Amino acid sequence: MPPIKGLELIILTVAVSLGIFMNVLDTSIANVAIPSIAGDLAVSPDEGTWVITSFTVSMAIVLPLTGWLGRRFGEVRLFVISTALFTITSVLCGLSTNLASLIFFRVLQGAVAGPMIPLSQSLLLENYPEDKKGLAMALWATVAVAAPVLGPILGGYITDNLQWPWIFYINLPVGIGSVIATWFILRKRETSISKQPIDFVGLILLAAGVGCLQVLLDRGKDLDWFNSSFITLLACISAISICSLLIWESTEKNPILDLALFKQRNFTIGTIALSLGFGTYFGTVVILPLWLQTQMGYTPTWAGVTTATLGILPVIVSPWMGAIMNKVDLRYLTSLGFFVFAACSVWIGCFNTNVSAGDVALARFIQGFGAPFFFIPTLSILLSKIPNHELASAAGLSNFLRILMGSFGTSISVTAWDRRERLHQSQIVEQITSYSPNLQSVVQKLQDQGFPLPASYATVHEWAINQSYMLATNDIFLFCSGIFLFLMFLIWLTRPPFLVKSAAAVG
Numbered sequence: 001m002p003p004i005k006g007l008e009l010i011i012l013t014v015a016v017s018l019g020i021f022m023n024v025l026d027t028s029i030a031n032v033a034i035p036s037i038a039g040d041l042a043v044s045p046d047e048g049t050w051v052i053t054s055f056t057v058s059m060a061i062v063l064p065l066t067g068w069l070g071r072r073f074g075e076v077r078l079f080v081i082s083t084a085l086f087t088i089t090s091v092l093c094g095l096s097t098n099l100a101s102l103i104f105f106r107v108l109q110g111a112v113a114g115p116m117i118p119l120s121q122s123l124l125l126e127n128y129p130e131d132k133k134g135l136a137m138a139l140w141a142t143v144a145v146a147a148p149v150l151g152p153i154l155g156g157y158i159t160d161n162l163q164w165p166w167i168f169y170i171n172l173p174v175g176i177g178s179v180i181a182t183w184f185i186l187r188k189r190e191t192s193i194s195k196q197p198i199d200f201v202g203l204i205l206l207a208a209g210v211g212c213l214q215v216l217l218d219r220g221k222d223l224d225w226f227n228s229s230f231i232t233l234l235a236c237i238s239a240i241s242i243c244s245l246l247i248w249e250s251t252e253k254n255p256i257l258d259l260a261l262f263k264q265r266n267f268t269i270g271t272i273a274l275s276l277g278f279g280t281y282f283g284t285v286v287i288l289p290l291w292l293q294t295q296m297g298y299t300p301t302w303a304g305v306t307t308a309t310l311g312i313l314p315v316i317v318s319p320w321m322g323a324i325m326n327k328v329d330l331r332y333l334t335s336l337g338f339f340v341f342a343a344c345s346v347w348i349g350c351f352n353t354n355v356s357a358g359d360v361a362l363a364r365f366i367q368g369f370g371a372p373f374f375f376i377p378t379l380s381i382l383l384s385k386i387p388n389h390e391l392a393s394a395a396g397l398s399n400f401l402r403i404l405m406g407s408f409g410t411s412i413s414v415t416a417w418d419r420r421e422r423l424h425q426s427q428i429v430e431q432i433t434s435y436s437p438n439l440q441s442v443v444q445k446l447q448d449q450g451f452p453l454p455a456s457y458a459t460v461h462e463w464a465i466n467q468s469y470m471l472a473t474n475d476i477f478l479f480c481s482g483i484f485l486f487l488m489f490l491i492w493l494t495r496p497p498f499l500v501k502s503a504a505a506v507g
Contacts, residue, residue, distance in 0.1 A: 018175075022171045026167075026168070054110065056406055058110030075123060087175025153304045206245055209238050209241030216231055271402075276483065281409075309362070313371075331377075335492070338487045342484035351470070429464060
């Protein structure tokens with residue numbers, strides 16, 4: 001069918017963007033609410049992060065099904081149904097009264113959310129004019145990076161002034177608007193439908209391998225890792241399932257993971273860069289507000305406002321990217337994005353406990369400049385050799401790995417943060433003895449200010465913990481800077497041209 005033009009194209013873009021917006025928003029909005037959710041449900045902040053990982057892992061498992069589901073039911077119908085179910089499960093999340101029920105509904109929410117992101121990409125690319133496909137990707141990414149601007153702010157404001165369930169209830173009007181508008185524009189432009197068998201074996205192996213690995217990462221710290229027979233069992237099941245999955249998918253006629261896509265050099269390198277970069281990026285996105293609230297005394301609203309500056313420049317820069325992507329080697333743009341991420345990670349890695357909110361906000365603001373240079377060109381690079389009829393599958397597979405790495409990044413960064421804190425605390429405490437002149441001087445000053453002797457020692461201990469978490473935060477960001485620098489050079493293994501072509505153009 002011919003591309004959509006004029007007002008209908010604008011309505012389509014807005015409708016699909018609304019679905020993307022609430023999907024991405026539901027992850028970022030929960031970041032600053034984790035301490036409040038954990039407190040309200042009487043669980044630890046570490047357990048509170050399961051609200052994020054349960055959603056992302058479930059979504060990642062369903063993502064590879066996007067191609068098969070799209071061919072079986074039609075991409076338009078699938079997007080509309082997924083968006084409607086996402087809206088319903090959002091309300092159910094808000095109605096949860098304990099952590100178990102919240103995680104259960106978050107798993108359901110993630111499962112129905114899986115097809116939304118890749119289908120939003122493919123629906124835009126299939127219905128935009130050939131010469132405006134770069135613009136379509138830029139607009140898609142603008143919405144995807146704009147949601148994190150409002151997410152922390154809304155999450156903080158709602159948590160402080162209403163109750164955390166409202167971070168889910170706000171999806172209701174957004175979801176309804178997206179469903180109605182998308183169906184109105186695309187109901188007569190449904191993609192072709194074919195009844196292909198589903199790869200049940202691949203799906204079971206995928207769910208077992210990824211699910212066990214995520215539980216291992218979430219629970220490993222609390223259960224002392226491989227000293228626990230439960231963790232060891234999870235590791236064995238995950239390893240066997242993932243290895244079996246790779247073998248099975250390489251011979252299956254209708255695989256749930258189309259591994260043949262990795263024969264494309266640009267898809268392979270681009271997906272690695274996108275996944276590893278996003279996992280690293282998302283790990284820092286979770287750690288920073290957690291540190292600000294638990295150690296620096298920030299309220300959820302203030303932590304949200306301080307960290308939300310990350311999304312300001314992407315909103316401004318992303319539309320402009322569509323105009324230059326056809327004129328500049330995309331590897332230069334992607335390298336610039338990774339360099340900005342690395343530089344800002346080093347900057348944050350040098351913070352101390354006296355850092356002001358303005359300094360944190362400024363570092364995040366500048367880091368936001370790198371986001372569109374990372375996401376938009378990388379997406380175009382990895383899809384550059386993929387024909388239209390495989391776009392949904394390719395977008396589904398790349399987003400599966402991206403979101404999976406985001407979930408792993410959350411668990412790994414929180415675990416590493418706690419472990420580094422304990423290491424730094426032990427090193428600091430070793431230097432603090434009752435005979436230390438520095439300790440006696442500090443205690444004496446506190447007593448001069450009216451602190452009793454036990455309170456003085458307790459205050460020093462709190463300072464040690466606070467400093468330990470600061471050093472742990474520094475470690476996380478400095479390590480992440482090294483990963484970004486590695487990816488800055490890795491992307492140069494791809495080969496131009498990088499334009500996303502239609503199936504006809506590919507031939």
